[in-house]
Amino acid sequence: MKLTVKLLDIANRGVLLHSTDARNMRVRDGDRVLVADEATGKTAQAHVDTTGSLIEPGVIGVYRPLNATLAVDEGTVVVVRSAERPASLRHIKKKMDGGRFTKDETVDIVRDIVDDILSPGEITAYVTASYINGLDMDEVEYLTRATVETGERLHFTRHPIVDKHSIGGVPGNKITLLIAPIIAASGLLIPKTSSRAITGAGGTADLMEVLAPVSFTATEVQQMTEKVGGVIVWGGATNIAPADDKIITYEYPLRIDARGQMIASVMAKKFAVGADLVVIDIPVGRNTKIPDPQEGRKLAREFIEIGERLGMRVECALSYGESLVGHTIGPNLEVREALAVLEGATEPSSLVQKSLSLSGIALEMAGKAAQGQGYQAAAELLRSGKALEKMRQIIEIQGGDPTVKAEDIVPGEYRFDVRAPQDGYVIELNNSALVTLARLAGSPYDHGAGLEIHAKKGTRVKKGDPIFTIYAEREWRLERAIEVGRTLMPVVVEGMVLERIPHERWV
Numbered sequence: 001m002k003l004t005v006k007l008l009d010i011a012n013r014g015v016l017l018h019s020t021d022a023r024n025m026r027v028r029d030g031d032r033v034l035v036a037d038e039a040t041g042k043t044a045q046a047h048v049d050t051t052g053s054l055i056e057p058g059v060i061g062v063y064r065p066l067n068a069t070l071a072v073d074e075g076t077v078v079v080v081r082s083a084e085r086p087a088s089l090r091h092i093k094k095k096m097d098g099g100r101f102t103k104d105e106t107v108d109i110v111r112d113i114v115d116d117i118l119s120p121g122e123i124t125a126y127v128t129a130s131y132i133n134g135l136d137m138d139e140v141e142y143l144t145r146a147t148v149e150t151g152e153r154l155h156f157t158r159h160p161i162v163d164k165h166s167i168g169g170v171p172g173n174k175i176t177l178l179i180a181p182i183i184a185a186s187g188l189l190i191p192k193t194s195s196r197a198i199t200g201a202g203g204t205a206d207l208m209e210v211l212a213p214v215s216f217t218a219t220e221v222q223q224m225t226e227k228v229g230g231v232i233v234w235g236g237a238t239n240i241a242p243a244d245d246k247i248i249t250y251e252y253p254l255r256i257d258a259r260g261q262m263i264a265s266v267m268a269k270k271f272a273v274g275a276d277l278v279v280i281d282i283p284v285g286r287n288t289k290i291p292d293p294q295e296g297r298k299l300a301r302e303f304i305e306i307g308e309r310l311g312m313r314v315e316c317a318l319s320y321g322e323s324l325v326g327h328t329i330g331p332n333l334e335v336r337e338a339l340a341v342l343e344g345a346t347e348p349s350s351l352v353q354k355s356l357s358l359s360g361i362a363l364e365m366a367g368k369a370a371q372g373q374g375y376q377a378a379a380e381l382l383r384s385g386k387a388l389e390k391m392r393q394i395i396e397i398q399g400g401d402p403t404v405k406a407e408d409i410v411p412g413e414y415r416f417d418v419r420a421p422q423d424g425y426v427i428e429l430n431n432s433a434l435v436t437l438a439r440l441a442g443s444p445y446d447h448g449a450g451l452e453i454h455a456k457k458g459t460r461v462k463k464g465d466p467i468f469t470i471y472a473e474r475e476w477r478l479e480r481a482i483e484v485g486r487t488l489m490p491v492v493v494e495g496m497v498l499e500r501i502p503h504e505r506w507v
């Protein structure tokens with residue numbers, strides 16, 4: 001059917017058809033059509049939305065991303081016909097039924113994700129099927145390679161290239177803000193790409209954005225790294241492993257991180273930046289992605305194996321994930337805490353020790369410290385102020401204010417103190433519930449939103465002592481977080497009545 005183009009500024013790969021035209025073409029909402037510009041020979045596949053009012057019959061609304069491919073002007077007459085569903089949908093259905101992806105099937109799926117051929121719902125189906133039925137090591141390797149090959153790669157002349165990555169799952173995990181500058185301060189190159197929050201309330205890219213822009217091209221990432229030794233950027237903006245960030249977009253609302261997908265997501269980014277040496281942080285414990293340490297050891301071996309298959313040397317650290325890292329959750333609060341440590345603060349010990357331990361492993365792997373001396377070497381880079389100076393250089397080259405101080409970074413104006421209901425010891429701080437409250441307060445989108453924990457697990461409190469404070473930039477978000485917090489019970493003080501079960505007359 002020939003239709004006249006009307007350009008629509010809508011950010012997905014679709015077209016809008018009048019319901020009469022759609023009916024005549026035998027297509028419905030969610031189906032696909034092939035749009036062809038006979039003058040240029042360009043064609044593009046798109047998802048269909050229909051309307052009975054927004055456009056007239058004989059007109060096709062072409063959405064912005066589709067026109068990035070078609071490059072047609074308003075008023076152009078294009079040929080539109082129904083298109084077959086991509087083969088990748090059959091592959092996804094196969095995984096739903098417990099089947100294995102082949103290498104070619106994996107390439108089909110990743111390619112269709114990158115090219116926006118798969119709809120949000122279809123990508124969610126892929127993520128969910130992989131989450132439920134898992135991926136074996138060959139499928140993980142196929143996925144890692146396909147994720148790399150559908151994007152750009154960095155090629156450094158200097159080696160070794162060092163990198164680190166946390167699988168996430170523990171709130172407050174702001175360690176990259178310390179590790180990246182420590183490693184760069186040692187003279188090593190660390191082109192650190194991070195994702196935004198997946199299951200948490202602030203991914204490293206969300207945190208770093210408080211200090212400087214994080215959206216750069218692959219070429220800029222390489223140039224900045226070669227110039228100052230390291231960066232902390234958002235992988236999703238670089239076209240490095242572009243499928244990864246699209247997939248993470250659909251994991252976020254479900255707060256899932258499919259195991260095989262997670263390995264490929266991490267290792268694809270490391271491989272794409274040309275990492276030779278990689279340290280992987282695997283937080284383990286209740287309410288993390290890896291509740292069981294034995295499972296953590298198995299995952300570590302899988303990371304190491306995928307590293308070997310791709311030519312990277314990987315070491316893993318199982319880290320304590322039962323309690324948040326440091327005392328803060330949420331961009332401004334976390335960045336303030338991390339910057340304070342770079343400026344010389346020696347607390348919180350959980351943040352300092354975890355950052356120095358992982359940095360130490362990287363320094364030992366790279367030969368910058370003797371075996372067993374990495375922690376001390378990292379500590380000296382921190383104590384001497386070299387890590388702080390390097391962080392200032394990273395902030396500056398990424399376009400931030402290198403003179404920023406921890407005290408300059410403040411949380412949202414609305415706050416609420418959650419207090420101890422009685423005397424006792426804090427016997428539980430539920431990470432998952434804390435993340436829920438931080439997200440409800442507005443984190444990570446509202447940088448000032450988040451939580452500050454005053455009494456971690458094991459702390460003795462008196463009735464009325466503040467246990468944690470919720471911050472928000474909008475009053476209604478604070479009120480929502482307070483309301484939900486009353487039922488979520490993220491903190492348990494020994495002796496608290498958790499629930500009253502009333503007497504019921506047994507019939």
Ligand SMILES: O=P(O)(O)OC[C@H]1O[C@H](OP(=O)(O)O)[C@H](O)[C@@H]1O
Nearest residue numbers: 166168169194195198199200203204
């Ligand atoms: O949201 P959850 O699932 O906790 O994990 C996601 C975070 O963990 C990793 O951090 P890094 O890049 O190693 O600093 C990712 O990049 C991301 O920022």
Ligand SMILES: Nc1ccnc(=O)[nH]1
Nearest residue numbers: 166167168195262265
């Ligand atoms: N799935 C992922 C977990 C953590 N970091 C990532 O980049 N990806």
